[in-house]
Amino acid sequence: MFNQIDPEAKIGQNVSFGFGVRVYGNVEIGDNCRIGDFCVIGHPTVRPGSTPLKLGAAANVRTHTVLYQGSTIGPDLETGHHVVIREGAVIGENLRIGNFSDIEGACTIGDFVRMHSYAHVGRGAKIGDFVWLFSLTTLMNDPLPPSHLSAPVTIGDMVTVCVNAQLMPAVEIGRGALISSGAVASGVVPAGAVVTGADGEIAGQVRFLMHMESRTRHPWHKHFADAYPSHAQARIAALGAEIDAEAANTLDI
Amino acid sequence: MFNQIDPEAKIGQNVSFGFGVRVYGNVEIGDNCRIGDFCVIGHPTVRPGSTPLKLGAAANVRTHTVLYQGSTIGPDLETGHHVVIREGAVIGENLRIGNFSDIEGACTIGDFVRMHSYAHVGRGAKIGDFVWLFSLTTLMNDPLPPSHLSAPVTIGDMVTVCVNAQLMPAVEIGRGALISSGAVASGVVPAGAVVTGADGEIAGQVRFLMHMESRTRHPWHKHFADAYPSHAQARIAALGAEIDAEAANTLDI
C-alpha cells in the first residue's frame, strides 16, 4: 500500500485504505470505514474557521472521491466513484451518493438520502430524510445569475426528484412530492404533489401513482421500506401516514 | 513507475501502465493495451459469483478510469478520462466512451458504439451496433422511481441519441432512429424515425435528413463509413440498406 496519511488524523478501529490515498490531518474517521484508491480525505479549504471533517462509522468511500474538511457526515456513508463533498455540509445517516456527484457545501442533508450519478447540490441546500435525487438533477441557488444573492432550495422528507429535473432557486418542495423526469420545479410545491413539465405543473398526487403493468403503487412507505434498515421502519411508516394525510387535505387534483 | 499490480492478474504482451495504476487479481488484459495514470482495473464488487474482468486487446484506457471485475469488453476499447464501467457488462468491439461516462452494469453493448461525455447507461440496457450516445444522455430503467421494478431500455443498431436526450424506462428504439437533442423518447420508436421534443413526437425520417449548407445527407452508411475500420464496411452497407427499406415500409411521415 502506498498512501500519505497525516499522523494528526484521528482514525478509528478497523479502517482500511486502498492504494494511493491521501488523508489530511484535520480529519476524524470512524470505525470500520473503507477508503478507496486515489481518494482525498479532509481536503483543505480557504474558508475561515474550518472545523475537521468528521466521517461517521462504516463509511464506504469509493475511488477518486474528495471529501473536504469542515463537514460532518453520519454513519454508513456510501459513495460512488469520483464524488466531491465540499466543506460545511452536515449530513445524516446512510447517505448513498452516485458517481460524479457534487455537493457544493454548507448544505444540510437528512438521513437515508440517495443520489444517483451527476447530482449537483448547490451551496446551502436543505434536504430532508429519505429523499431521492436521480441523475442530472441540479439544486440551484442563484436567482439572477451571476449574482451575490443566495436562494438555496429546500426539499422535504421523502421527496423524489427524477432524472434531469431542475430545482430552481428558493423552491420549497413539500414532503413526499415527486418531481418528474425533466420537470422544472419552482415556488412552493405542496406535500404529496406530482410536478411535471418545463412549467412545473402540479399534475396529480403521489399517493395515486401506479405502475399499471405490475399494479404496483408508488413505493414510498408502502413498497420500498425494504430498502432501509429495520431501525428506520417506524419512521418510514409514520412519515408516510403524515404525508398522505397532508396531501389528502391539501390537493384537489 | 509506481503501480500496484496483483501478481494473479493475467496480462498480455506489450501492455503499458501509466503512473499510479492499480490492477486487481481477477483480471485478464489482452495484448497491446495501454492503461492510463490513476486507473483502477478489476475493481471488486460485492455482487455474488463475479467472473473476471476480461479486457480485449489494444484497449486505450485513459486516466482516472475504473473498470469493475465481472465485465467482458471486446478489443479496441477506447475510454476518455474518469470513466466508470461496472460489473456484468458485455461489450463488443471498439467501444469509444467519453470523459465522465458511467455504464452502470449488467448491460449489453454491441460493436463500434460511441458515447460522448456524461453518457449514463442505466443497469440492464441493451445497445446494438454502431450506436451513438451524445453528451448528457441518460438511459433510465426505473418506471416508478424509486422502485424495485426494472425496465431497461433497448436501442437498435445505428441509432443516434443527441445531446441531453432522455430515454425513458422500457423504451424500444428501432434501428437507425435519431433522437434529437433534448428529446424524450418513450414507448416504441419505429426504425429510421426522427424523434423530437419533450413529448417524443415522431417528426420525420432519418433518411431524408440533410444539412442544407453543405448539402450533406445524414451520415449513416452513406457519409460516415470512413469513421470505421475496413472490416466493418460490409456490415455498415448491409445494415443501412435494411434500415432504409424498413423505414420506407413503416413510416408515412
Add this chain to the structure above:
Amino acid sequence: MFNQIDPEAKIGQNVSFGFGVRVYGNVEIGDNCRIGDFCVIGHPTVRPGSTPLKLGAAANVRTHTVLYQGSTIGPDLETGHHVVIREGAVIGENLRIGNFSDIEGACTIGDFVRMHSYAHVGRGAKIGDFVWLFSLTTLMNDPLPPSHLSAPVTIGDMVTVCVNAQLMPAVEIGRGALISSGAVASGVVPAGAVVTGADGEIAGQVRFLMHMESRTRHPWHKHFADAYPSHAQARIAALGAEIDAEAANTLDI
C-alpha cells in the same frame, strides 16, 4: 510526497505539487502554481505537431485534473476537481472552471470566464471575456450528428448561460445575452437579449432584468464588478456601456 515529474518539464518558482502528481516533459508551468493530488499535467496527444502545455502563473489546479499538452492557459487559472482540458485550447486570464467540466480542445476562451460543474465545451468553440457557463451547459459543434461537419459555437463577451441550457451548433450569441435555465439557443442571438425555452424565444432584454425581492438589477457591470480584480474594472464598465447601447438600438422587446 510521491510524484513523477519529468525532468524536462520547465517549472517556475514556488510551484507546489500535491501527492501523486504526474507531470510530463512537454510542459511549462509559471511561478506560484499549485497542482493538486492525482493530477496529470501535459497529457500526451496523438494529434500532430503538439506544442507544450503553457500554464500561466498562480494557477490553482485541484485534484484529479487532466491538462493536455498543446494548450496555452493564461495566469490565475482556478480549476475544480476532476476537470479535463484537452489540447489546442487558448485560454485567457483567470479562468475558473468547476468540478467535472470538460473542455474538448481547439477552442478559444477569453479572460475572466467562469464555468460551473459539468460544463462541456465542444471542440472549436469561441468564448469571449467575462462569460459565465453554469452547470450542465453543453456547447455543441456537430450539426447533423454523427458527421464530420464542424459548426462550433461563438459566445460574445459578458454572456451568461444558465443551468442546463444547450447551445446548438453554430449559434452566435451576442454580447451580454442571457440564455435562461433549460433554454436551447440556436441561430443568431442579439446582444443583450434574454433567451428562454426549448424554442429559444427572445423574451426580453438583460438590462431590464430585476430580482424583485431585493430590487437588484442583473449584476453585469453594475452589481458584479466586485467579483473581479481591480485591473479588470475599466474593461467591465466600458463593455457594459457598449452592450447596453447596442441592445437599446437593436431590441424592441
